[in-house]
Amino acid sequence: MRKSGGLALVRRIGRRVEALGRRARRSHRAAFVALVLVQLVISVASDIWMTLVPASFLIVPLVVGGVLLQFGELVALTGITTAFGAYVVLSRGMTLPRIGFVLVLLVVGWIMITSAKVRSRLGVAGTRSESMLMELRDTLTAQGLIPQLPTGWRVEVAIQSAGGSTFSGDFVVSTMHDDLLEVALVDVSGKGIDAGTRALLLSGAFGGLLGVVPVEEFLPSANRYLRRQDWDDDFATVVHVVLDLRTGDFDVRTAGHPPAIQFDAWSGRWQTRDTDGPLLGLMEAPEFEVNHGLLKLGDALFLYSDGMVETPRQDIGRGTDRLAGFAERLVGQAFLGAADALVASAGGSGDDSAIVIIHRLAHA
Template sequence: MATGVELPGVPRHDPEVTRHRMVAGRFSGVDQGRALTWGLVTVVTLLGIGVVFDPELVAISFVFPLIVVSGLVLEPQRHGIVLAAAGAVVLLWGPLAQLSVARVVGVYVAVALVMAQTVVISRSRALVGTRGLGADRMFADLRDRIDQVGRVPALPAGWHASSSILSAHGDRFSGDFVIANLSPAHDRLQVALVDVSGKGTGAGVRSLLLSGALGGLLGSVSADGFLRAANDYLVRQGWDEGFATAVHLDLDLRTGAFSIGNAGHPAPALFTAGRGRWTVLEGLHGPLLGVVPDVDFPRATGRLDRGDALLVYSDGVIEARGRDLTDGVDRMLGVAAASVVRGGDIARDVCAMARSGQDDDRSAFSVHRG
């Protein structure tokens, strides 16, 4: 007959372990949201008693942090119970307060505004399914993890690469992203620069999701099949604003040979040290990602020799309202040329000097063979 297994290092009948299990079992069925609701209602009620019987010691302003805490930790329905209790306390306080009518009305308005704001907060947290600041921490962690995927790894001697992403109006979430993968042998680099349709929070959320998915594809599928796989993934999502542009680079770090695939993205630029100038690699455009299923994407090939460089970028680097696109390209190539001469960070320089300024997301990736 089996008698069970005794955990190593823990006595079989440890009274401390038994006590913790009893406590955990006793409170496992407690509805924490309900307990918090009635706890806050109780505190609000005590506050009401205090402002009525001892207004010099207990100020009505104490109701504000209670309302805010309720909005952060409770779901909308239970938050409404706390708001009802707080509203009753404030309304009871008004006629008893030895203040002018104008000041009492001012307090009423302030409380109403704070209540309205916390209702928005509570509903927003309910949509995400978190309490307190958990949603903010979750998105920040997700953003940081995806940024980690997009960091350009250290390359072998003789190679230098950099990426830069500047979001519109300084937002932390951007519709542009870069993902990079260096082979285990450190002899092949793959990079994709993607521009998701739209702007603002919606584009940022789609960018987060898409960067995670494409980051898993990069290096796992063949270079020739990456854009096709990315397109199939986007088509399956069925997003209303489901398209994106992308450019994919596959670079052999031993020979300098490269191939580039383009999905509706601005044409890459190549710097040839022997000629001392940048040229745009025109004539290489496949369809947008997420629009047409089962399509192939053409690829161009080339070679980076000593001193050569390659630059890929999003449309925010070259486009600006009221400006011709050719002017934006010429400006970018001029900045890139000056950056090469002084040994600067090409990607960062072209993003910082983009004509669109803060009005659009700007991203770039550059690789230079020294």
């Protein structure tokens, strides 16, 4: 009982602190006034009880101000803190350690101001910029969710960003209408955070095109949109699949992307679904070939980015064979959890990696 009561108290305190933090973010002026008053109290207390309240406590509100305040308010707080610290410390005598402490205050303030200046370019203060990035990341993740599929079908998606970043240049968009499932796996030029902003822009645009334009017009429409962005040498590759969930018939189109591969459960063989199509964003009016296929009971279709199959020491063809070899080991478990397993085993650490597995179950 005591343990549960202690945990409840800790949770209540945590919620109070979080609520105060949200209020401070909304009212920057109130936070500024409060921090100045705290600095004043610390300065007076340190001057009176120098052994009990060290002047180094002045650094704590300054760091808090770097998180909560806007740029101008932080500059003012840094100046006030430095003045308070100089008065308290130097009033005890001009010694080298005391002068060094004042310099440390200036350095800490300069670091906080530099960080705030970068955030001020966005027009947001404090941790709100980081919150915006997390919201954008969550939006990109949410747009890659696969719709609820009828009985007998399973789709798995796994994406791994280069360098462990939560932003990736690979993303998935999908939609389902009239028992037709449309899935597009997109690879934006660049990797990690560098490609993340472009990936976010394209995911919204490409997600809006799916299910709205005719299936054969998706890639041409995406290409026209990318051309309008007037990016220098940036481009995107796409593999687009349209699957009839009633019959298992599917069409695959690619734009400069590695081909899809199909596992035939009856023969145990792997078949490459080759199509021809240029990179998006480089040509004015490209043409995209289509490859027709059929997913029978037990069959699976694999869509993947080049980070899964391409390395500096091997070409995409050998990488595709290697990916199929890894996937072969997962046939016995009906490819359950295969997306995460393949990204972990076959995905390259130096590039974004993504895979989509569409599996028609042998037993519904």
